[in-house]
Amino acid sequence: MNKNEILRIITSLASVRAPSGMEKDRGELFKKEMEKFLASKDIPVKTDSLGNYHVKFKGTKGKKSIAILAHVDEIGGTIRKIKKNGCLEFSKRGGYEGRWLVSKTVKILNKNGKWINGIISGRSTHATPSKLRVKELIDPLELEIYVGAKNKNEVINDYQIHVGAPIVFSGDFGLLNPDINDDIISGYSMDNLAALTCSIVLTQKVMESLVNDFGTINIPSNLYIVATTREEIGTEGALYFLKNHSIDQVIALDIGLVADFTGSISSDIKLEGGP
Template sequence: MQKLLEQLTALHGPCGHEQPVSKWVRDTVKPLTDTVKVDALGNVIATKKGTKPGPVMVMTAHMDEVGFIIKKIEENGLLRFEKLGGNDDRLLLTQKVQLRTRTGLLTGVIGSISAHYAKFDDAGKVRNHRQLYIDIGVKNKAHAIELGVEVGTPVTWKPDMEFLGDETTGRFVGKGFDDRAGCAVLIQTLQELQREDFAGTVTAVFTVQEEVGLRGAQVAARQVEADVAIALDTTAVSDTPEETMDATLALGAGTGIKVLDFSLISHPAVKEKLIHLANDKKISYQLEVFPGIGTDGGAMSLANHGIPTGVLSIPSRYAHSPVEVIDIGDLNATKELLKAFVLDLSEESGFGFIG
């Protein structure tokens, strides 16, 4: 799965500009599924039929990553920008970014004053992103335009995935794990299902624009009549020493089985099935109550006449930054529990609210 993750996080796809990711995912899952399509918004919807009768299951992850978009080119060539998704102004200064123009990729940095000027500034001030700028090394506006920059050019963090520490830690650092890690799990699961008999139909939905309000999932969910859904996403752990952290979720402690977030109260039958399977298969897990986030599971649960929905969360540190951190053990636990859920389905499977 490491290779899948490297390939996915190298792709440039902020909210609303996921074309490279949609194309790569479509081409990758095409030989693994019976049908695949890209809808008008950019969601990739791939369906694989099992060898036996059974329910229709949706498993979903989002392809977009937080980023930025160029809104103005100054006369000196510096670029003003707006946010795409939830970026924290405190993390922006001096970070490398990547711009995707019509002709290719450009490297930039979000500028800041030199440390030598700090004594003349308010050291505690956090400047709003609208006061900041991206420097791509050009001397003037004409040069920036010549390189292909225009109003609307999308921007992400500069890709740079590697081991945190070294390979013995089993932890990766990089951008876009939210939620390319979930996409990697979906693809790995589809690959492993090639060697398995399973019941029913599995529809893998790779969504767009999750980071700006679950927009892709809302559109995709209306296109699928499903009996049950599992959403995959990362979740922010609370195992570092800041005073706001409560140590309820930890990196390396297993996949998160969602109980509640602000977009979803997990369907009890789905949640209990996931817990049962994790215990039965000895898959490490932790229960997640975290109202600070939402996932595509919220949109899926409200689709059509309502879909019983659960969420598997991949624990992550430093979310929405260029240095997100995940643990390979948690990634594999998420994949193993998702696969176990698929293989446990049968013609008799039901997810009624009262039994």
């Protein structure tokens, strides 16, 4: 698979958002891409009651099974309170720090299925006492989202936002500088769009190199390729899948931490050094 096709796949997956617990639309795109490679051997993509998607390749012996997992969902948040002044308090879905949130744009899914734009507001550097500027840690629970509403009634009636509404982070997705370098993709939800795309590429390679005329693979073990849900809120989808399938070995596909800049703890992973 060439890099233009990989870019098309990951951009397609990024075109629909997938907050934890609401992964179906992205999951269906994943299924559609997988079926392009699986249809020739009539190998189905199956789903379960927690929204996981999986493909099973039967091995020559089938006594043991290996599962390769990549999660569908992305980090974000949940509206936890609508204030009288129209601002919104939120909690996290997934792990991230508060220090980079102030002034960041977000999208909130309202009751009508429409994404509402918002901006995370908080105390700026200029409004922070000098003694606290260096050592202050920002807790996301102390921040608010501004959508333009003047009061609580506007939030509920005009913007149709409710407590419990999911939040995702806004941004562009695609090549970072396409006119200069067509190898670097940037954007939101790379955790875990990168790994989800890798699992599709892997499926193509399995179909081309390991699957025989009978639809089984030329290795002793069964192989599952799985797109799991709710990873950012406790790996719930993965745990559900493993509870309902007899799996001997698990391989998780996820992003790594690039830390090759000054003052960081080295992870031995380099920018532009990925697969």
